[in-house]
Amino acid sequence: MDRKALLNYLDDYLKVSSFKDYAPNGLQVEGAEDIRKIVTGVTASQALIDKTIELGADTLLVHHGYFWKNEIPTITGMKKKRIESLLSHNINLIGYHLPLDAHPVLGNNAQLATLWSIEDITPEPTSLVRLGVLSEPMAIEAFKGRVDESLKRESLHLPGGKSQVQKVAWCSGGAQNYIQQAIDWDADVYISGEVSEQTTHQALECGIHYLAAGHHATERLGVQMLGEHLKEHFALDVVFCDINNPV
Structure with missing residues (x-):
């Protein structure tokens, strides 16, 4: 091509x-x-x-x-x-x-919503930070287990909210500083890839759980799915290579 x-x-x-x-x-x-x-x-x-x-x-x-x-x-x-x-x-x-974080179908955030069975209800359609709901409330430990199993790594949980969660905000990669947007949307839990020192206090004092699920782990899906799209659309030879990164 x-x-x-x-x-x-x-x-x-x-x-x-x-x-x-x-x-x-x-x-x-x-x-x-x-x-x-x-x-x-x-x-x-x-x-x-x-x-x-x-x-x-x-x-x-x-x-x-x-x-x-x-x-x-x-x-x-x-x-x-x-x-x-x-x-x-x-x-x-x-x-x-x-553009690969935000794409509504193949993007990292869209793929994470599918992976975690979240219905996207983001009030601002163009927002990089997404808001969604689970079909029913679940214990934060169970939801963390879903995230960990899907990404094949253990997330860091900073507790700060109620024991049952249903309203979820998320943004792939190094978006820990957008936690205030999740708080403003009254989310029960916010998920991103990385974490900062102040995130611990903000989560605890503002009553929201935070999961640091890995920058690399939360951004594998978008580029992989884009490659699959190109393979199907143009019959190109495309290979996804995952170079492990614990961060």
Whole structure:
């Protein structure tokens, strides 16, 4: 498939123009014009690049790419090695950040809602933070068990609310600072990937449970599902590679 055609499709499908992001969305490192095999993954680490080379792919499609706002702009050290590996093997690096969190079907947050059997009732349709309800109240321990089992890792539970939960707010990745939005929506529990020191006190004092379910773990599904979509839509060879990350 022609690279430009694929990028145009992805930019439109993910509504990239609707987002003001922390990094460029789309093509970040230019490689082969004719795309035949794509590796998808969460972060364009050296380990994932090496796997892409090993699999003979010409394109790496990720959620976390490069050139983040406020990062050191020089191509040195770790960044130099990564980019050199991509360029020397003529591999495209394509990254989609917030558009892949927010997509209403394939996005990380939409996929988490399906995974946890949550009906999305978010009052602000474009909000990255989502609000939903469980079909019936359940003990917070049981709901934590559902989250842990689905993501195959143990979440960190900061208790602060009632023993039964039904109203759930969530946002994938490093969105712990959006807990106030969950509080304003009167959610019983808020879930994100990471946690900060102050989150403990805020959850306890504001009467809301907080689950830190893992940045990597909560952002695996979006890019994986996007790859499956491309495989079905364009008959491309797409392989998802999960480079484990405990954070």
